Amino acid sequence: MTDPTAKYREALYHCDPATARAELVSASAEDAKMRLSYPFETMDGPAAFFDAALVPLSQAIPDLERRDTIHTQGTCQNGHVWVGLCGYYTGTFLHPFLDIPPTGRMAHMRFHEFYRVEAGKIVEMQAIWDIPELMMQAGAWPMAPSLGREWLAPAPATQDGLNRSASTSDQNAANCQIVIDMLEHMIKHPSQGGPEVMELDRFWHRHFSWYGPAGIGTGRGASGFRDIHQIPFLAAMPDRGQYEDEITHHFFADGPYVAVTGWPNMAQSVLNDGWMGIAPSGKKITMRSLDFWRIENGLIRENWVLVDILSVYAQLGVDVLARMREFNKMKPPYQGRTP
Secondary structure, eight states: OOOTTHHHHHHHHTTOHHHHHHHHHHHEEEEEEEEETTTTEEEESHHHHIIIIIHHHHHHSTTOEEEEEEEEEEEOTTSOEEEEEEEEEEEEOOSOBTTBOOOSSEEEEEEEEEEEEETTEEEEEEEEEOHHHHHHHTTOOOSOOOSSBOSOOOOOTTSOSSSOOOOOHHHHHHHHHHHHHHHHHHTTTTTTSSGGGGOHHHHEEEEEEEEOOTTTOEEEHHHHHIIIIIHHHHHHOTTTTSOGGGOOOEEEEETTEEEEEOSSOEEEEOOTTOBTTBOOOOOEEEEOEEEEEEEETTEEEEEEEEEOHHHHHHHTTOOHHHHHHHHHTTSOOOOOOOO
């Protein structure tokens, strides 16, 4: 399949938003549903998405550059064709974005983007931008600190996220099944037993890296993953995995890479002591988690995860952007010059 996003992405790599807008409009159906993380949500058509999201970002970062680290293509279990992309936007942060104060320095914001393709045209986008990551670089994150390591999540250790050997359908199916089996075992805990029912050693390399979103951070190995993410997550939301009829998943594999998207693809209730500093409300929420896994010798060696964290807070009545404005209103604005 020819990737309809290629020219659009190339224009953004060359810091040319005007050409990127034209290429995205040309590559997309006029009525394509463009779904982006909070506060943007669903927009009708590529022009609406570009003007509402990418134009303000490029105004805040005038030398905005897109860098892709993983590029996947495949057909999901529902027969839909998807292009999945992992990477980050970078450049000099000179002007506010969503009222995030500029730093005058190089900044980065990770993205996971999935494009559904029909007849060579983009008909739907599902994407998360790690806006909290940009807030943290500006010293403007007003919520609980991360338990994991906050950094720019790296490209694959094998450096083959963009260029790799062709794979067979059998290889793709086998790698996809590894991830699906792993997730099925994951949701057995805690409702069906202790951590042993997940059989982590069966699916995960002992030196795996879990690259979580800003607000959670990165963990290394099973202990790192469980300490920074899974234990607090399950303590707060023990009913995860019990509302499968309310969510969607689109799994596909491309060689050693397995990807999933869904809008939303998780549903659970915030209970007990809450999560990430959020007081427990007992309210059921939905979550968007767009992920990539890299399989090495039959085991998961790396996992890139983005969760729409701001949407989670918003569903529980916490306006993070409003808190940020209060948190930062006494700070002087950046007074640097345009390069």
